[in-house]
Amino acid sequence: MSDHEDLRPDTRVVTAGRRPEWTAGVVNTPVWRASTILYDDVAHLRASGAADTHHRPFYGRRGTPTQWSLADALTSLEPGAEGTFLYPSGVAAIAACLMAVLSPGDELLVPDSAYDPTRSMATGLLKRFGIAARFYDPLVGAGIAELIGPTTRAIFMESPGSLTFEVQDVPAIVAVAKARGIATILDNTWATPLFFPAIAKCVDYSILACTKYVVGHSDVMLGSVTAGPGRFAALRDTSFQLGQVTSPDDAWLGSRGLRTMSVRLRQHQASALEIAHWLDARPEVSRVLHPALPSCPGHGIFARDFLGSSGLFSFALNGGDERARAALIDTLDHFGIGYSWGGYESLALPIDPARYRTATRPDFAGSLVRLQIGLEDPADLIADLERGLAVFRATQG
Numbered sequence: 001m002s003d004h005e006d007l008r009p010d011t012r013v014v015t016a017g018r019r020p021e022w023t024a025g026v027v028n029t030p031v032w033r034a035s036t037i038l039y040d041d042v043a044h045l046r047a048s049g050a051a052d053t054h055h056r057p058f059y060g061r062r063g064t065p066t067q068w069s070l071a072d073a074l075t076s077l078e079p080g081a082e083g084t085f086l087y088p089s090g091v092a093a094i095a096a097c098l099m100a101v102l103s104p105g106d107e108l109l110v111p112d113s114a115y116d117p118t119r120s121m122a123t124g125l126l127k128r129f130g131i132a133a134r135f136y137d138p139l140v141g142a143g144i145a146e147l148i149g150p151t152t153r154a155i156f157m158e159s160p161g162s163l164t165f166e167v168q169d170v171p172a173i174v175a176v177a178k179a180r181g182i183a184t185i186l187d188n189t190w191a192t193p194l195f196f197p198a199i200a201k202c203v204d205y206s207i208l209a210c211t212k213y214v215v216g217h218s219d220v221m222l223g224s225v226t227a228g229p230g231r232f233a234a235l236r237d238t239s240f241q242l243g244q245v246t247s248p249d250d251a252w253l254g255s256r257g258l259r260t261m262s263v264r265l266r267q268h269q270a271s272a273l274e275i276a277h278w279l280d281a282r283p284e285v286s287r288v289l290h291p292a293l294p295s296c297p298g299h300g301i302f303a304r305d306f307l308g309s310s311g312l313f314s315f316a317l318n319g320g321d322e323r324a325r326a327a328l329i330d331t332l333d334h335f336g337i338g339y340s341w342g343g344y345e346s347l348a349l350p351i352d353p354a355r356y357r358t359a360t361r362p363d364f365a366g367s368l369v370r371l372q373i374g375l376e377d378p379a380d381l382i383a384d385l386e387r388g389l390a391v392f393r394a395t396q397g
């Protein structure tokens with residue numbers, strides 16, 4: 001358990017993970033690069049080898065103060081959490097968490113709105129190891145009870161979905177799962193613990209693609225899993241057995257990003273809301289999929305459960321074909337065209353979620369564009385989008 005839980009989240013973002021024995025007199029925990037750890041004598045070598053070694057130097061694969069500092073800080077951001085393990089990417093974090101929880105013969109429930117690599121993991125790797133996956137309507141809420149079978153061992157959630165932004169009723173799903181001893185796992189990348197403290201809401205495992213808002217600068221791949229009470233040992237043991245380790249340089253950049261995450265998120269939130277409302281009033285736009293807007297599926301749950309919204313949302317175009325959508329995106333000067341999100345710069349991406357769905361048919365008419373709203377002045381972004389929509393109209397003919 002963290003000793004920072006009495007502090008407010010913005011203060012925790014600044015202070016967490018900076019233990020004096022790790023920072024050794026400077027502000028930030030330095031980059032400790034190590035494979036070999038040298039011991040004073042054989043007695044110390046023997047004492048360090050215990051299986052539960054964590055936060056004690058043992059061997060480079062088990063990390064150094066640089067990685068422990070970031071892990072510790074992420075634990076502090078999730079009140080009630082037991083511990084955090086870091087991974088070289090968000091996808092690696094999801095894989096390790098699922099392997100920690102599931103065994104051959106088990107079934108996993110996955111929302112139909114899940115990030116595509118999560119789907120591929122369920123239908124590929126997990127299937128190969130004898131674990132079944134069933135896809136469910138992300139808006140099912142307490143109705144998840146009817147989908148649970150005798151072998152269901154874990155329920156995966158992603159709220160909101162990172163393409164179509166359905167907000168899930170996490171408390172209702174967790175209540176059903178808890179009553180049946182089923183583990184719950186949430187991909188919390190969009191909200192981060194600052195806008196959705198998942199462990200406090202009794203989720204067992206809260207996953208972040210730290211690549212996004214924690215790093216915040218589009219230059220590092222990093223993931224984390226934060227475990228709730230009684231859940232850390234299984235995660236840590238599986239992760240050790242998988243040989244998972246992050247580079248200290250990447251972890252250091254993650255910590256560097258984390259210190260400004262709350263102020264960045266507030267700006268992402270304000271700018272994204274301004275742009276989402278502007279788009280909502282445009283005739284070329286049929287629907288804005290932003291959890292804070294009533295047009296988003298699950299908006300009521302968002303309003304009930306979340307402390308804020310971040311900078312990623314989608315919108316559907318009124319008519320238009322592939323060529324018109326591409327013309328819109330190609331016209332934008334301030335939006336890069338690329339995967340990922342959560343950095344300081346804006347991005348635009350054509351998305352086609354219907355291609356992946358198997359359990360539900362999303363009823364979003366028109367083609368979709370996903371926007372990551374960065375830290376530029378929103379007036380410049382709106383002017384850019386206005387030009388893009390004019391080209392869309394012209395291309396649509």
Ligand SMILES: *Cc1c(COP(=O)(O)O)cnc(C)c1O
Nearest residue numbers: 089090091115162189209211222
């Ligand atoms: C990007 C992303 C991931 C994967 O993170 P990587 O660091 O790119 O592997 C997982 N979940 C969501 C919702 C994401 O957007």
